[in-house]
Amino acid sequence: xxxxxxxxxxxxxxxxxxxxxxxxxxxxxxxxxxxxxxxxxxxxxxxxxxxxxxxxxxxxxxxxxxxxxxxxxxxxxxxxxxxxxxxxxxxxxxxxxxxxxxxxxxxxxxxxxxxxxxxxxxxxxxxxxxxxxxxxxxxxxxxxxxxxxxxxxxxxxxxxxxxxxxxxxxxxxxxxxxxxxxxxxxxxxxxxxxxxxxxxxxxxxxxxxxxxxxxxxxxxxxxxxxxxxxxxxxxxxxxxxxxxxxxxxxxxxxxxxxxxxxxxxxxxxxxxxxxxxxxxxxxxxxxxxxxxxxxxxxxxxxxxxxxxxxxxxxxxxxxxxxxxxxxxxxxxxxxxxxxxxxxxxxxxxxxxxxxxxxxxxxxxxxxxxxxxxxxxxxxxxxxxxxxxxxxxxxxxxxxxxxxxxxxxxxxxxxxxxxxxxxxxxxxxxxxxxxxxxxxxxxxxxxxxxxxxxxxxxxxxxxxxxxxxxxxxxxxxxxxxxxxxxxxxxxxxxxxxxxxxxxxxxxxxxxxxxxxxxxxxxxxxxxxxxxxxxxxxxxxxxxxxxxxxxxxxxxxxxxxxxxxxxxxxx
RNA sequence: CGGGGCAUGGCGCAGUCUGGUAGCGCAUCUGCUUUGGGAGCAGAGGGUCGCAGGUUCAAAUCCUGCUGCCCCGACCA
Numbered sequence: 001x002x003x004x005x006x007x008x009x010x011x012x013x014x015x016x017x018x019x020x021x022x023x024x025x026x027x028x029x030x031x032x033x034x035x036x037x038x039x040x041x042x043x044x045x046x047x048x049x050x051x052x053x054x055x056x057x058x059x060x061x062x063x064x065x066x067x068x069x070x071x072x073x074x075x076x077x078x079x080x081x082x083x084x085x086x087x088x089x090x091x092x093x094x095x096x097x098x099x100x101x102x103x104x105x106x107x108x109x110x111x112x113x114x115x116x117x118x119x120x121x122x123x124x125x126x127x128x129x130x131x132x133x134x135x136x137x138x139x140x141x142x143x144x145x146x147x148x149x150x151x152x153x154x155x156x157x158x159x160x161x162x163x164x165x166x167x168x169x170x171x172x173x174x175x176x177x178x179x180x181x182x183x184x185x186x187x188x189x190x191x192x193x194x195x196x197x198x199x200x201x202x203x204x205x206x207x208x209x210x211x212x213x214x215x216x217x218x219x220x221x222x223x224x225x226x227x228x229x230x231x232x233x234x235x236x237x238x239x240x241x242x243x244x245x246x247x248x249x250x251x252x253x254x255x256x257x258x259x260x261x262x263x264x265x266x267x268x269x270x271x272x273x274x275x276x277x278x279x280x281x282x283x284x285x286x287x288x289x290x291x292x293x294x295x296x297x298x299x300x301x302x303x304x305x306x307x308x309x310x311x312x313x314x315x316x317x318x319x320x321x322x323x324x325x326x327x328x329x330x331x332x333x334x335x336x337x338x339x340x341x342x343x344x345x346x347x348x349x350x351x352x353x354x355x356x357x358x359x360x361x362x363x364x365x366x367x368x369x370x371x372x373x374x375x376x377x378x379x380x381x382x383x384x385x386x387x388x389x390x391x392x393x394x395x396x397x398x399x400x401x402x403x404x405x406x407x408x409x410x411x412x413x414x415x416x417x418x419x420x421x422x423x424x425x426x427x428x429x430x431x432x433x434x435x436x437x438x439x440x441x442x443x444x445x446x447x448x449x450x451x452x453x454x455x456x457x458x459x460x461x462x463x464x465x466x467x468x469x470x471x472x473x474x475x476x477x478x479x480x481x482x483x484x485x486x487x488x489x490x491x492x493x494x495x496x497x498x499x500x501x502x503x504x505x506x507x508x509x510x511x512x513x514x515x516x517x518x519x520x521x522x523x524x525x526x527x528x529x530x531x532x533x534x535x536x537x538x539x540x541x542x543x544x545x546x547x548x549x550x551x552x553x554x555x556x557x558x559x560x561x562x563x564x565x566x567x568x569x
Numbered sequence: 570c571g572g573g574g575c576a577u578g579g580c581g582c583a584g585u586c587u588g589g590u591a592g593c594g595c596a597u598c599u600g601c602u603u604u605g606g607g608a609g610c611a612g613a614g615g616g617u618c619g620c621a622g623g624u625u626c627a628a629a630u631c632c633u634g635c636u637g638c639c640c641c642g643a644c645c646a
Contacts, residue, residue, distance in 0.1 A: 012607065013581045013595070017639060027580095037638065091570095092644080109646090143570065143644070157646055209646095218645090303643085315643095407646060444646030479604055514606035521606095532605065 001471065002494075003507045008045060010519050020216045022453035023148030025462050029523050031449075038145025038153030045523065046449070048470035050156065053448050054135050056187050056467060057158045064180040066131040066160055071113045073137055077103035079112035083421045094141045106139040111418045111440060114161040118436060119424035125165040128426065128436065129173050133160035135445060149446045150406065151218070156445040163419075163436045165428065170437040174206065174413050177441045181210055181409050188448065189465035190408070191455055195221050196231040197410065198304050206413040210443075211405030214454040221405045222387045226398015233402065234304040236387045237394040240348035250355040250369030257366045261333025263297040266366065270357060274298040278350060278358035278370070280335045282319035282327060282342070286311055290319040290327050294337050294346040296353060299385040306384055311343055334359040336367060337376055344379040346372075351381050406451045407444070414438040453524075462524025463546045466567055471505035473497060473563060474525035476516045478532040480508065490531050493541070493559060500560045502567070521546065527566060529559065 008030045017034060018024040026032045031046025042050060058068065077095070080086040085093075086105075094106040107113070114132055122128065138157045145153050162173040178194070185192045190212050197209040209232060211221055222236035223229070231237075260266040267274045277297030283306065285291045291311050295301060307314040321332060327342045328335045336359035337344045351372060360367045372378055391400045418424070419436045428434045449468075456463045466472065475497070477490035494506045505525055507516045520528055530542040530551070541559060542551040545566075554562050 009579080009596080010607095011580060011596080015580065016575085016582095019640070034638090090644095138646080140645075144640095144642090146640080151645080155646070159646085410646065442646050447646055482604075512604055512606080512608065514604090514608085516607095517605085518607045530605080534605085 001503075001505050003505060004509050006044065006505075008043075008519075010522050018148060020147045020150065020450075020454070021457060022150065022216070022450040025453055025457060025522070026148060026450065029462060032149060034148075038142060038151070040149055040152060040154075042446075045470050049449050049464070049468055050446060052468045052470075053188065053445050054156075054158070056184050057135065057443060057445065060180045060184040060187070061133050061158070061160065063183075064131070064176050066133045066162075066180075068134065069117070069132045070134050070136060071107070071110050071117075073107055073139070074104050075107050075110075075113055077105060079116055079422075080105055083112050083115075083418055085112070092141050092143075094139050108138055108140040109157075109442075110134070110136075110159055111161065111414075111438075112422070115418045115422045115424050115438070118161075118163050118419070119422060122163060122424075122426050122436070125426050125428045125434070128163055128165045129169050131160055131162040131173060131177075131439075133158060133441075147216070147218075148450060150216075150450045152446065155447065158443040158445055160441040162439040162441075163424075164438070165426065165434065165436065167437065170413055170415070170439055171206075174411060174439050177411050177439065178208065181411065181441075181443070184443075185210060185212075185408070187467055188452065189456075189467060190448070190452060192408070193221065193223060193230045193405070195223075195405070196235050198232060198234045208411050209405075209407050210409035210411075212408050212448075212451040212455065213403055214406050214451065215404055216454055217404035217406040219405045219407055220386075221403050222391075222400040223403055224393035224395060224398045225401055226393055227395055229393050229395045229397075233386050234302065236400065238348065238383050238385050238387045239392055239394055240381070241352045242392075243352075245352050245372070246354040248354055248369075248371035248374050250371075252367060252369050252371075252375050254360055255357075255366050255368050256364060257334075258364045260364075260366070261331075266357065267297065270366070270368070272357050272368075276353070276356055278336065278353065278356050280337055280340075280359055282324050282332075282335060284313040284317040284319055284323075285342070286313050290323050290342050292327075292335075292337055292340055292342055292344040293384055294344060294350045294379065295385055296347065296349045297357075299347065299349060299388070302384060302386045305382075309345060309382060311345070328359075328361040330359070330361045330363055334361065334363055334365060336361055336370075337379060338367060338370065339376070345382045345384065346379040347384040348381055349385065351379065406447065406454065408448050408451055409441075409443045411441045412439060414440050456524070460518070461522035464524045464526050466526055469524070469526050471503045471525050472567055473502055473527045473529060474505045474507060474520040474523070476507045476513070476520060476528065476530045478513050478530065481510050483533050485536055486531060486533055489536050489556070493529070493531065493556065496560055497563065500564065502560070502563055527563060529554075529563075 011028050014024045015027045033041040096104050135158045139154050142153050164170040192212045194208045194210050197207045220233040222231050260269045263277050274297040279295045279297050281293045282290045303316045307316040324332050355369050357368050387400050389402045416435050424436050425433045453462050477486050480487040497504045526546045528544045535541050540553045540555050543554045544551050
């Protein structure tokens with residue numbers, strides 16, 4: 001591609017709309033432009049990267065035996081009513097009506113449509129297992145789109161759905177997809193971890209997320225430094241402390257704590273460390289009323305864990321101020337488990353505390369020197385908190401570290417959730433009708449582009465790994481407007497490299513060298529060739545990798561082989 | 570959805586408090602010079618100041634309402 005014929009606009013200044021680095025660089029490099037909140041144009045340079053990602057995904061999906069299909073973006077409401085998600089999905093589902101007033105959705109995912117395909121096309125267990133996938137545009141009306149294409153409302157996703165006659169086949173299909181994902185993210189040179197995950201709204205049993213590790217990631221992940229355990233923080237178990245609880249050593253006393261409503265205030269006011277204070281949260285109970293969840297003052301409630309308790313309403317809701325008053329006789333901020341009129345669940349760490357401080361269920365009063373068993377009944381024990389950095393790994397090996405991640409893939413064993421609701425069956429060996437089992441496997445294609453930039457950049461711009469680079473090589477001739485020999489040599493080199501199947505961005509613009517270098521670095525083309533009059537006289541051009549700081553002189557007649565070796569290695 | 574902020578040529582911003590002919594840098598176009606790290610000089614084009622009302626002799630500026638966008642929290646590829 002000749003850059004003189006490529007209408008690219010790079011900027012020195014960062015657009016004000018962008019907060020994270022990948023978003024800033026994508027805008028500055030002219031890869032994307034915003035059209036509306038969470039909705040973007042992909043310009044030529046950006047789309048080339050999207051296509052690279054798609055190509056790798058396609059190759060690995062095909063290698064794994066999956067079959068590519070294409071499903072509609074606009075789907076009839078009937079399918080969603082049949083699965084029940086017309087009512088479950090909420091405002092993230094974009095609904096619309098056609099001219100005849102019939103209802104449709106813009107697909108945020110395709111379980112319904114693919115299950116409809118399966119029930120119509122699949123008749124016999126002999127046709128199973130089968131895995132259909134597509135690479136297609138999704139729309140999710142996110143509450144808060146942000147970070148450019150990292151969390152857009154419209155985005156490109158690879159979604160795959162497998163159909164099975166039995167559990168063993170579903171597990172095998174899941175394992176095959178897991179292996180394919182490891183291969184593709186490896187080929188994309190992403191630094192990622194697969195982590196145990198909550199199945200969330202999509203439902204089903206086993207589930208893993210593929211998380212690209214990055215400071216800017218929106219997800220917190222707990223990874224063990226002792227083995228390969230990794231889990232989304234929502235799911236990582238917090239083990240009960242190993243040592244037994246200390247014996248009471250202080251008397252119970254009431255202390256006046258005017259306006260000390262938060263643990264931070266209380267801890268500072270009483271000069272008691274946060275981990276000696278008890279946090280009591282009242283949430284709505286499953287059968288009405290409230291339930292008390294008790295945590296150590298320095299720990300955070302984990303909503304996913306809490307709403308798994310039978311007694312707790314799901315989804316988790318904090319109790320209203322009125323309900324708090326009814327159960328505790330006090331305002332929020334002074335609630336404690338002593339003489340509380342509701343059931344109490346204590347996190348393992350909270351249960352391990354002795355001589356602690358907690359609310360006295362009376363305004364401006366707390367209790368000090370409180371002990372389980374002595375001053376109040378032993379509560380029910382539960383795992384209620386988020387794990388923190390340094391917690392022991394649940395596998396028993398090593399300690400957990402909390403890192404940030406960008407979720408680029410998610411795989412599920414769905415079971416019969418959709419096939420049952422939509423009556424997708426095949427005949428088994430004995431001629432009996434059986435409901436198929438399903439797996440589903442997503443990848444955020446456009447999100448990967450941003451995630452790769454998050455992991456590969458420097459102060460000058462993007463640094464593409466070879467497999468994702470929009471062009472392999474940038475060819476920069478110096479002073480080609482004045483020097484006919486340079487122009488001739490550059491044209492020739494461009495032709496030779498292109499003929500060899502190498503994708504070259506040929507910067508034949510009438511621009512100063514500094515401009516060309518700066519643009520090449522911002523765009524992140526991994527391999528750079530510079531052709532100047534000086535080198536030309538010696539029969540060579542200069543090579544430099546985007547990550548390198550020094551040039552290498554390469555004889556002009558061996559450039560093709562040299563670049564090919566670089567790309568192969 | 571709750572909280573905070575912004576809206577002025579393509580981009581980044583000043584001007585708004587204290588009303589009085591809309592400005593700067595970058596980018597773009599023309600010419601000359603320049604050419605190994607975002608050039609210099611000279612000239613040029615481009616803005617109903619987010620929208621709608623209102624106050625005023627006069628509104629980017631003051632008032633009211635609306636819209637869009639960004640950021641922080643609960644959800645997700």
